[in-house]
Every structure is written in structure tokens, then in C-alpha cells.
Amino acid sequence: MLHNEKFLRSILLAVALVMAASSVGNAAAPEETKIYELAPGVYFRKCQTEPEFLGCNQGWIIFKDFVLVIDANFPGQAKEVIRIIRSQTDKPIKYIFDTHHHGDHADGNVIYKEIGAVPIASERTKPLFQTLGLEGFETSKKEKPDEYGGLDYKLPEIYFPRKMVFDDGEMRVELLHFGHAHTGGDAVAWLPKHGILFTGDCIVNGAFNFTGNSDTASWINVINHIRKLPVKTLAPGHGELGDKSTIKTQQRYFIELRKEIAGLISKDRTLEEIKKEVKLPWYKRWTGVDVLEREENIEHVYSELSK
Numbered sequence: 001m002l003h004n005e006k007f008l009r010s011i012l013l014a015v016a017l018v019m020a021a022s023s024v025g026n027a028a029a030p031e032e033t034k035i036y037e038l039a040p041g042v043y044f045r046k047c048q049t050e051p052e053f054l055g056c057n058q059g060w061i062i063f064k065d066f067v068l069v070i071d072a073n074f075p076g077q078a079k080e081v082i083r084i085i086r087s088q089t090d091k092p093i094k095y096i097f098d099t100h101h102h103g104d105h106a107d108g109n110v111i112y113k114e115i116g117a118v119p120i121a122s123e124r125t126k127p128l129f130q131t132l133g134l135e136g137f138e139t140s141k142k143e144k145p146d147e148y149g150g151l152d153y154k155l156p157e158i159y160f161p162r163k164m165v166f167d168d169g170e171m172r173v174e175l176l177h178f179g180h181a182h183t184g185g186d187a188v189a190w191l192p193k194h195g196i197l198f199t200g201d202c203i204v205n206g207a208f209n210f211t212g213n214s215d216t217a218s219w220i221n222v223i224n225h226i227r228k229l230p231v232k233t234l235a236p237g238h239g240e241l242g243d244k245s246t247i248k249t250q251q252r253y254f255i256e257l258r259k260e261i262a263g264l265i266s267k268d269r270t271l272e273e274i275k276k277e278v279k280l281p282w283y284k285r286w287t288g289v290d291v292l293e294r295e296e297n298i299e300h301v302y303s304e305l306s307k
Contacts, residue, residue, distance in 0.1 A: 029240075035084065036241065039194045041171065043088075044235045045081065047073070055104040056237050059189070059198045060085055064168045066094035069112065070189050070198045071105045071237070072119070074140075076147045078108025082115065093117045095166075097175060098156055099200025099237065100183045101125050101133035103140055109154040120164065121156040122177035125185030129155050132213070160187075178226065181219040182210070188226065195232030202226070203250045205239030207287035211300040216254045223251040249286055254301075256280055257291070261301050271302050 030050035041062035059070035098106040141148040177187040189198040234242035283291040
């Protein structure tokens with residue numbers, strides 16, 4: 001099975017779980033797409049995930065002379081975001097920052113390229129775009145011909161090692177790569193003057209974690225770096241807006257999931273037994289669903305700890 005199929009299956013499962021729990025706690029309203037102006041010229045679009053999964057959340061920042069978009073999403077959603085931006089400003093959309101290589105964050109690069117925007121990503125994503133990203137795009141062309149049609153896959157054109165800064169004297173955005181988390185190339189967009197952090201899928205708000213390309217031990221360490229930032233507003237890759245506490249909650253999930261599974265392994269439990277015995281009651285208060293429902297995450301952590 002190609003990575004793209006496994007990833008979309010995982011996301012759709014998460015969407016179904018959140019939909020079932022939409023009335024619980026702070027779970028997202030998955031049937032809605034909302035746009036928030038987080039600060040003057042700083043926008044966040046929380047993307048609908050139910051009944052149809054439209055893709056990831058996005059952001060865009062309007063500088064003096066241009067616009068920087070965060071996450072390209074799928075091609076159809078890229079067109080919609082461009083339309084919205086055009087209703088707000090006639091400044092050129094000059095850059096599109098892909099937080100990582102997954103199709104729901106980067107397949108829309110081709111649409112931005114058509115209007116002259118330059119795709120940007122962290123250096124560590126380059127081999128992932130060239131392999132898994134391309135494979136996923138080709139699969140989507142077959143599965144969604146109406147949306148992908150005759151489109152060609154477009155790779156980022158600018159890769160940065162650890163940090164890239166946009167600063168026009170009024171607006172400052174820092175693109176930061178801290179290490180292997182959700183994928184090997186995850187990067188975030190930090191607005192230090194506003195305390196706003198766009199995280200891609202390094203931090204999500206709800207039952208949206210996909211661990212298939214992750215290293216959860218490293219992910220925990222990456223979040224340690226992120227927690228040092230004075231975040232006021234958290235704009236996640238999926239789910240509703242959060243704050244600094246959302247970062248802590250995301251990290252807690254991986255710390256306690258690893259601890260729980262390691263403890264069961266030490267008791268000689270099999271994977272099938274572990275998938276029935278893991279207990280994290282607070283996870284349901286965060287996401288609205290039981291931790292056992294995210295079976296693929298349990299399997300992934302088990303494989304990491306069993307090496």
C-alpha cells in the first residue's frame with residue numbers, strides 16, 4: 001500500500017472519531033471551515049474535515065509587498081485560499097511554505113506555482129518530497145481525477161536548513177526546523193511579535209495524529225524546543241485554534257503513550273493484548289475519543305519500542 005493511501009485512511013478515521021465526539025469538550029466542529037484574523041494581516045483557516053475531508057488548516061501573512069501562505073493543501077483548496085486572499089489584497093502571493101511533504105499540506109504547490117509563488121520547505125523534506133510526496137500525488141491523480149486532472153507534481157524550490165526569516169520591519173515570520181517529529185522534515189512558522197505559531201502536523205488539536213512517518217521519541221524532543229517559544233496562539237495543522245497548553249497536551253500524549261506501551265511490553269504483553277490494554281483516560285477529554293481508537297499509533301509506538 002502506498003504511503004498516501006495509509007495516511008488518508010488514518011486521517012479519515014480520525015475525522016470520523018472527532019465527528020462522533022463533536023459535542024464533547026473542546027473537540028473541533030469538523031463540518032465547518034472558519035477563517036480567523038489572528039492579528040492585523042495574519043489569517044488562519046480551520047479547514048472542514050467532515051462530511052468531506054477537505055485537507056489541512058492553512059494560514060497566510062500579508063507583508064508590505066507580498067503574501068506568504070502556510071501550507072498549500074490539496075489543489076482544490078489551494079484555489080479557494082487564493083480566491084480568499086485575492087478578496088483581501090492585490091499584493092502578490094510570493095511564497096508558499098510547506099510544513100511537510102504530505103499531500104494535504106503540499107499537493108497544491110502546483111496551483112501556487114501557476115500564479116508565480118515559490119514553494120519553500122525545510123532541507124530535510126527534500127528526499128521525502130522526491131519519494132513519498134510524489135508517490136502520494138500520483139495516487140491522488142488516479143483517485144481524484146476531477147481535482148488533479150493533468151496537474152504535475154511541483155517540488156519546493158527553496159530549502160532551508162534550520163531557519164529562514166521574513167522581516168519587512170513590521171511583520172516577522174521565522175520558519176524553524178527542530179528535528180524529526182510527525183515527519184523527518186517538519187517545520188513551523190513562528191511570529192515572535194505576535195506570539196503566534198503555525199505548526200503543521202507537528203502539533204494538532206484533537207484525534208488527528210498520524211505517526212506513520214514519525215519518530216515519537218524525537219517528536220517529544222522537538223516539542224521541548226517548541227515549548228520554549230512564548231506562544232500565545234497555536235494554529236495547528238488540524239483541529240481548532242489552541243494555545244501554549246495545547247503544545248503541552250500534544251507532548252503528554254506521546255510521553256504517556258510510550259510509557260504505557262513500554263510498561264506492557266515489560267510484562268510480556270503481545271501487540272494484540274497491548275491494543276486492548278492501553279489506558280490514557282485524559283486523552284478522551286482532549287479529543288472526545290478513547291485512546292484505543294487510534295490503533296495505528298499504538299502499533300507504531302510498539303514497533304519503535306520493540307526494536
